[in-house]
Amino acid sequence: MNINIKKPDRYTVLKIIGVYAIFSCLWIYLSDTALGSVISDPALITRISVYKGFLFVIITSVLLYQLSSRYLLESRQLKEVIKNKDQLFNLLSESIMDAYVSVDMTGKILQYNEIYRSMLGYEAEELYSKTYTDLTPEKWHSKERKIVEEQVIPRGYSEIYEKEYVRKDGTVFPIELRTQLVRDDEGKPSIMWAIIRDITERKQVQDELAFKTQQLEEVNQSLEKRVEEAILEIRQRDQALLLQNRLAAMGEMLSNIAHQWRQPLNSLSLHTQLLPSEFKHGGLSKEYIDKYVDDAMLIIEHLSSTIDDFSFFFRPDKEKVAFSVQHSVARAIKLIKASYDYNNIEIVMNCIDDHIIQGYPNEYSQVILNILSNAKDAFLTRKTVNPKVIITMKVEDGRSVVTISDNAGGIPDEIINKVFEPLFTTKGPQGSGIGLFMSKYIIERNMNGLINVRNNEVGAEFWVKV
């Protein structure tokens, strides 16, 4: 509501007095002059002056009445407007959902609504004797003073801020408010008013949320820890299996070493046995001794290199490295060669492309060895005639593919899907059923590759893609 009423002030009063004075002066001067020019009898002039005086009083009274009643009307209208505005303001402050309070610049409470009163638990009128600092816990005083000095007074309003109030019964509760400033006609700060909201519920929800979040974080952390522990345990178990598989291979390798060493040891012992008879027949020339030493050294170097091969194979791979697939396959072949030779198994290596891959070279050799070892077992149990393994190495779509096929008759269809399962074996107590499971783990989990098997016309065909 916006009503334009001019405020009756000192200027209006002066205006009335001014009009009255001018009229009086003009009356005295003009009426006396006019009377003097028309009438010359002094006795008559005196009599008429008396009537003139009465007339003056009547006219000025009417004039004064007119002027003052206009003045009174204006102030009555103004009072009406102020009353209306007050009523409107009260209506508004009572109908808003939040608490309202206004204070003077010392903080003394001037006006408030019902919500404000009931929020603080005071009886009607009691609050007029209080200041807003009386209702605020001590710890907020300096902070709020700073807000008034730095925001409300220079700018006319504050940001929304949070603090606490104390109820009449002493309980403390959180509130949120924004303070506004009113200036008087001379521009001096005169009143501050604020819309205040009780945020107890919101704080409770926030606290609960924070508590729940913390609980959730704790659960998450302990869950993460448990998952980590479980993963570690699984890894350790996998490592144990890997080791078991290698130890099993080692048992087999020992018999391979025996095969590999038999022939060179034989020739060394033969050479050594010949020494006394050569000596007897005077044939121990310097050349003979030199040749003997060279031959013996060659054999010993060969023996030592087989030991190196085996010990290298049993060294665990610590971290991923770039290695040649062909070298890793060749190492596996070298390790099993003696026992293949012993059992007359032919092995053909067909390297179309070599490839350098990232991973664990010894684990890769272990996979090839497991497959070759299974082929050897299949040949022996099935008594294959002309047993033969063909290893082909090539590159497909930038990845290395090694296929290992045998002619041992293949894997029965009923079990071909199970051969990579842990502990699956058809070899009774001789087999542990770890070989292919471990091979799959190494290729697919440790090197992000793929391993699979199918039967061809003559036997099983494994392929390893990394």
Ligand SMILES: Nc1ncnc2c1ncn2[C@@H]1O[C@H](COP(=O)(O)OP(=O)(O)OP(=O)(O)O)[C@@H](O)[C@H]1O
């Ligand atoms: N080349 C193959 N020809 C026929 N059967 C095979 C061949 N390779 C694997 N198999 C079958 O797959 C099964 C699982 O092989 P895997 O290497 O996992 O275990 P295992 O050889 O029985 O025992 P180990 O743990 O000692 O290696 C074998 O028992 C065998 O029946």
Ligand SMILES: [Mg+2]
């Ligand atoms: Mg096996």
